[in-house]
Amino acid sequence: MYSIGVDIGGSKIAAGLVGNDSKLISKKSSPFPRTGKPLDSIETIRSLINSLIAENGIKTGDIAAIGLAVPGSIDYASGVVINAHNLDYHDFPLCKLVGDDFPGVTIYLENDANAAALAEYYSGAFRGCSSGLLITIGTGIGGGLVLDGKIFVGGKKNGFEFGHAVLLFGGEPCTCGQRGCIESYCSAAALVREGRKAANDHHESAMFQRAQGDLSRINAKLVMDCAREGDAIASAVYNQFTDYLGATACTAIALFDPEIIAFGGGVSNDGEFLLAPIREYAKKYAFFKNHAKIVTAEMKNDAGIVGAAMLHLQR
Amino acid sequence: MYSIGVDIGGSKIAAGLVGNDSKLISKKSSPFPRTGKPLDSIETIRSLINSLIAENGIKTGDIAAIGLAVPGSIDYASGVVINAHNLDYHDFPLCKLVGDDFPGVTIYLENDANAAALAEYYSGAFRGCSSGLLITIGTGIGGGLVLDGKIFVGGKKNGFEFGHAVLLFGGEPCTCGQRGCIESYCSAAALVREGRKAANDHHESAMFQRAQGDLSRINAKLVMDCAREGDAIASAVYNQFTDYLGATACTAIALFDPEIIAFGGGVSNDGEFLLAPIREYAKKYAFFKNHAKIVTAEMKNDAGIVGAAMLHLQR
Secondary structure: OEEEEEEEOOOEEEEEEEOOOOOEEEEEEEEOOOOOOOHHHHHHHHHHHHHHHHHOOOOHHHEEEEEEEEOOEEEOOOOEEEEEHHHOEEEEOHHHHHHOOOOOOEEEEEEHHHHHHHHHHHHOOOOOOOOEEEEEEOOOEEEEEEEOOEEOOOOOOOOOOHHHOEOEOOOOEOOOOOEOEOHHHHOHHHHHHHHHHHHHHOOOOHHHHHOOOOHHHOOHHHHHHHHHOOOHHHHHHHHHHHHHHHHHHHHHHHHHOOOEEEEEOHHHHHOHHHHHHHHHHHHHHOOOOOOOEEEEOOOHHHHHHHHHHHHHHOO | OEEEEEEEOOOEEEEEEEOOOOOEEEEEEEEOOOOOOOHHHHHHHHHHHHHHHHHOOOOHHHEEEEEEEEOOEEEOOOOEEEEEHHHOEEEEOHHHHHHOOOOOOEEEEEEHHHHHHHHHHHHOOOOOOOOEEEEEEOOOEEEEEEEOOEEOOOOOOOOOOHHHOEOEOOOOEOOOOOEOEOHHHHOHHHHHHHHHHHHHHOOOOHHHHHOOOOHHHOOHHHHHHHHHOOOHHHHHHHHHHHHHHHHHHHHHHHHOOOOEEEEEOHHHHHOHHHHHHHHHHHHHHOOOOOOOEEEEOOOHHHHHHHHHHHHHHOO
16 A cells, blocks of 8 residues: 655645655655635645556555645644645645545645654654654744654644744744744744844954845855854854754753654754754753754655655554 | 552651542651661651551552652652652662562652642642643742643653753753753742842842841742732732743643643742733743643642552553
C-alpha cells in the first residue's frame, strides 16, 4: 500500500507518493491558485493526486490514506481548517472537500509544523527516538513535538504553538499580539531586524557596506555571512541570536525533556555554525545534564509531504 | 483496599491513609530527623506508616501500595532519589529502603510537585479533566503537569521543570544557574525581592513604613496586604508580579494547552486577588482563545500525601 501527502503552502501545493517504508517515491507541485476563491485550490490538489496515481501506474484502491498539511489551525474532530491566513482558508472543510473526490480513502489533516516533525520521526532526524522537538526557523518559528511517538496537539487539542511561548517578557512585539515571544527573537525575521538595526547604528559594519547602505538588502544570509567572516558587528548580532536559540533549547529541555531537538529552516543549512553555540549554551545552562541531542533537521523541503503521508499511522 | 502516601519534606514527613475513593482518611506527621544521617528518616517513615495501619485497625495486607513524594529528582526505573538537597538524599535508594519493611507492598516514588498535580487530578481542581497544570508558588516554583490522565515526566523521563523555562532572557539570576527563569520572577521569593527593592527606593511607601524601615521584615504577605490596601508602590510591584504570572500562563497555554491551570501556594490563598489579573492577561494575550480555565489549587497541604497515595493508579 501507498499513501499520499499534500503540503499546501501559500506559494505552492506539493504532493508526494510515499511507500510503506516512509520513503518518498515521487512528487509533484503546482502554484497555489491565487484566484481569491479557496475552492479553486481543491481542484489543484485533486489534479496533483490524480497525476501521482496515474504516473506511478497505481490505482486509487492502492492508496491507504491521503494526508494534508496546512500552515494554520485545525479542528481535528471535524477535519476543518479553522484559519490558514496565507491560504485564505477560514472554517474551511478541507477533509470533506478533498475526500469527495476519493471515495473510500481516509483523509487526514494536520498543521504543517506538526507534519514536519512527524516526517523527522518516521524518516529523518528523530529515527530511533520516541520523542523529539522540531524547531523550524523561518519568517516565523514552526514548532512540532513528538511525544511517545505521537504528535502532541495539546490537552484541549488546539495545537502546539512553540513560537509563542514567552522568551523575553515585555520585549519585541510579536505577530500574535503578545511581546517577547520566542518567534520575535528566534525567527529569521528577528535576525534580519537586529542585523538592520545594528547596521544602521554602525555604518562601518560589513553588513552596511555590502548592502551598499540599503538596509532592505540585509537578509539573514548576509548577517550570517558577515558574522562567519568575522565582522564584529554582525558577530555580536549573530551571537545574541544563537543565545536566544540556546535559551529556547533550555526551555524545551526543562519542559519536554525530548530525546532530540532538531533545528530546520534556511538558517540551519549551515549546520555547526548554528548548532555549536546552541549546544554550548545548553551545556552551560540546561536544567538536565543528560539532555536532548541538538541536531539539524533532515527532511528539508519534503518534510510537509512525507509527514502528511504518515498521518494515517498516528490514528 | 487502601493506599498510603508519604510526603517527605525538609521540615516534616507527613503520611496519610487514603481510601479507594481517593479521599484522605487519616494523617500523621513527624519532623524530618536532622541527624545528618539520611537513613534515620527511613525509620521515621516506617513508624508513621505502621502507626497509620495500627490506628486505623487495618493490616499491611489491606495496603495496595505505598507512594513516596520527595522534593527532588528521581530515577523512575530504579526508584532512586538522584538529588533532594533539602533531605540530603543523593543517589538514595528510597523505594528499596522503605520496601524492605513492607514486603509484598509495591512502593512508588515521585517528585512532590508532580504528586501534588496528581492529587488535583484525582481529588481536586482537575477533577473531570484529562489535562491540567499545577503551578505552586512558594520559595521556588513547583510545576506538575497531567496529560491524558498521566503525570508528564518528559521524553527522557528526567522530569518536568516548569519553573526553569525562561521568561525574561538575561534577567535575574536563578538558583539553577540560568538567568530569567519563570522561578526568578514568579516565586514568592521574587515578589519579596521586588517589594524590598521598591521599598528601599521609596521610603514613603506603606511597605517601608509597616516594616519600620527594616527591609528584612517585608514578606510576600506584606507586599500583597499593602497592594490590596491601595499603596501605589506595592500595587506597582504586585501588578508586575501578576503580569509575569499572566505571561507564564500564556506560555503554558501555547505549549500544553491544558484544560485547566491551577495556582497553589500561600500567595494563592487570596483567590481572586491573584487570579483576576492573571485571567485578564490571558484573555488579552493567550494564543488560543478557548484556553484553560485558571483557578486556585484545592488540595493545599494534603496535596503531596494524596498524590503519593494515588501513584499506584498511574502505572
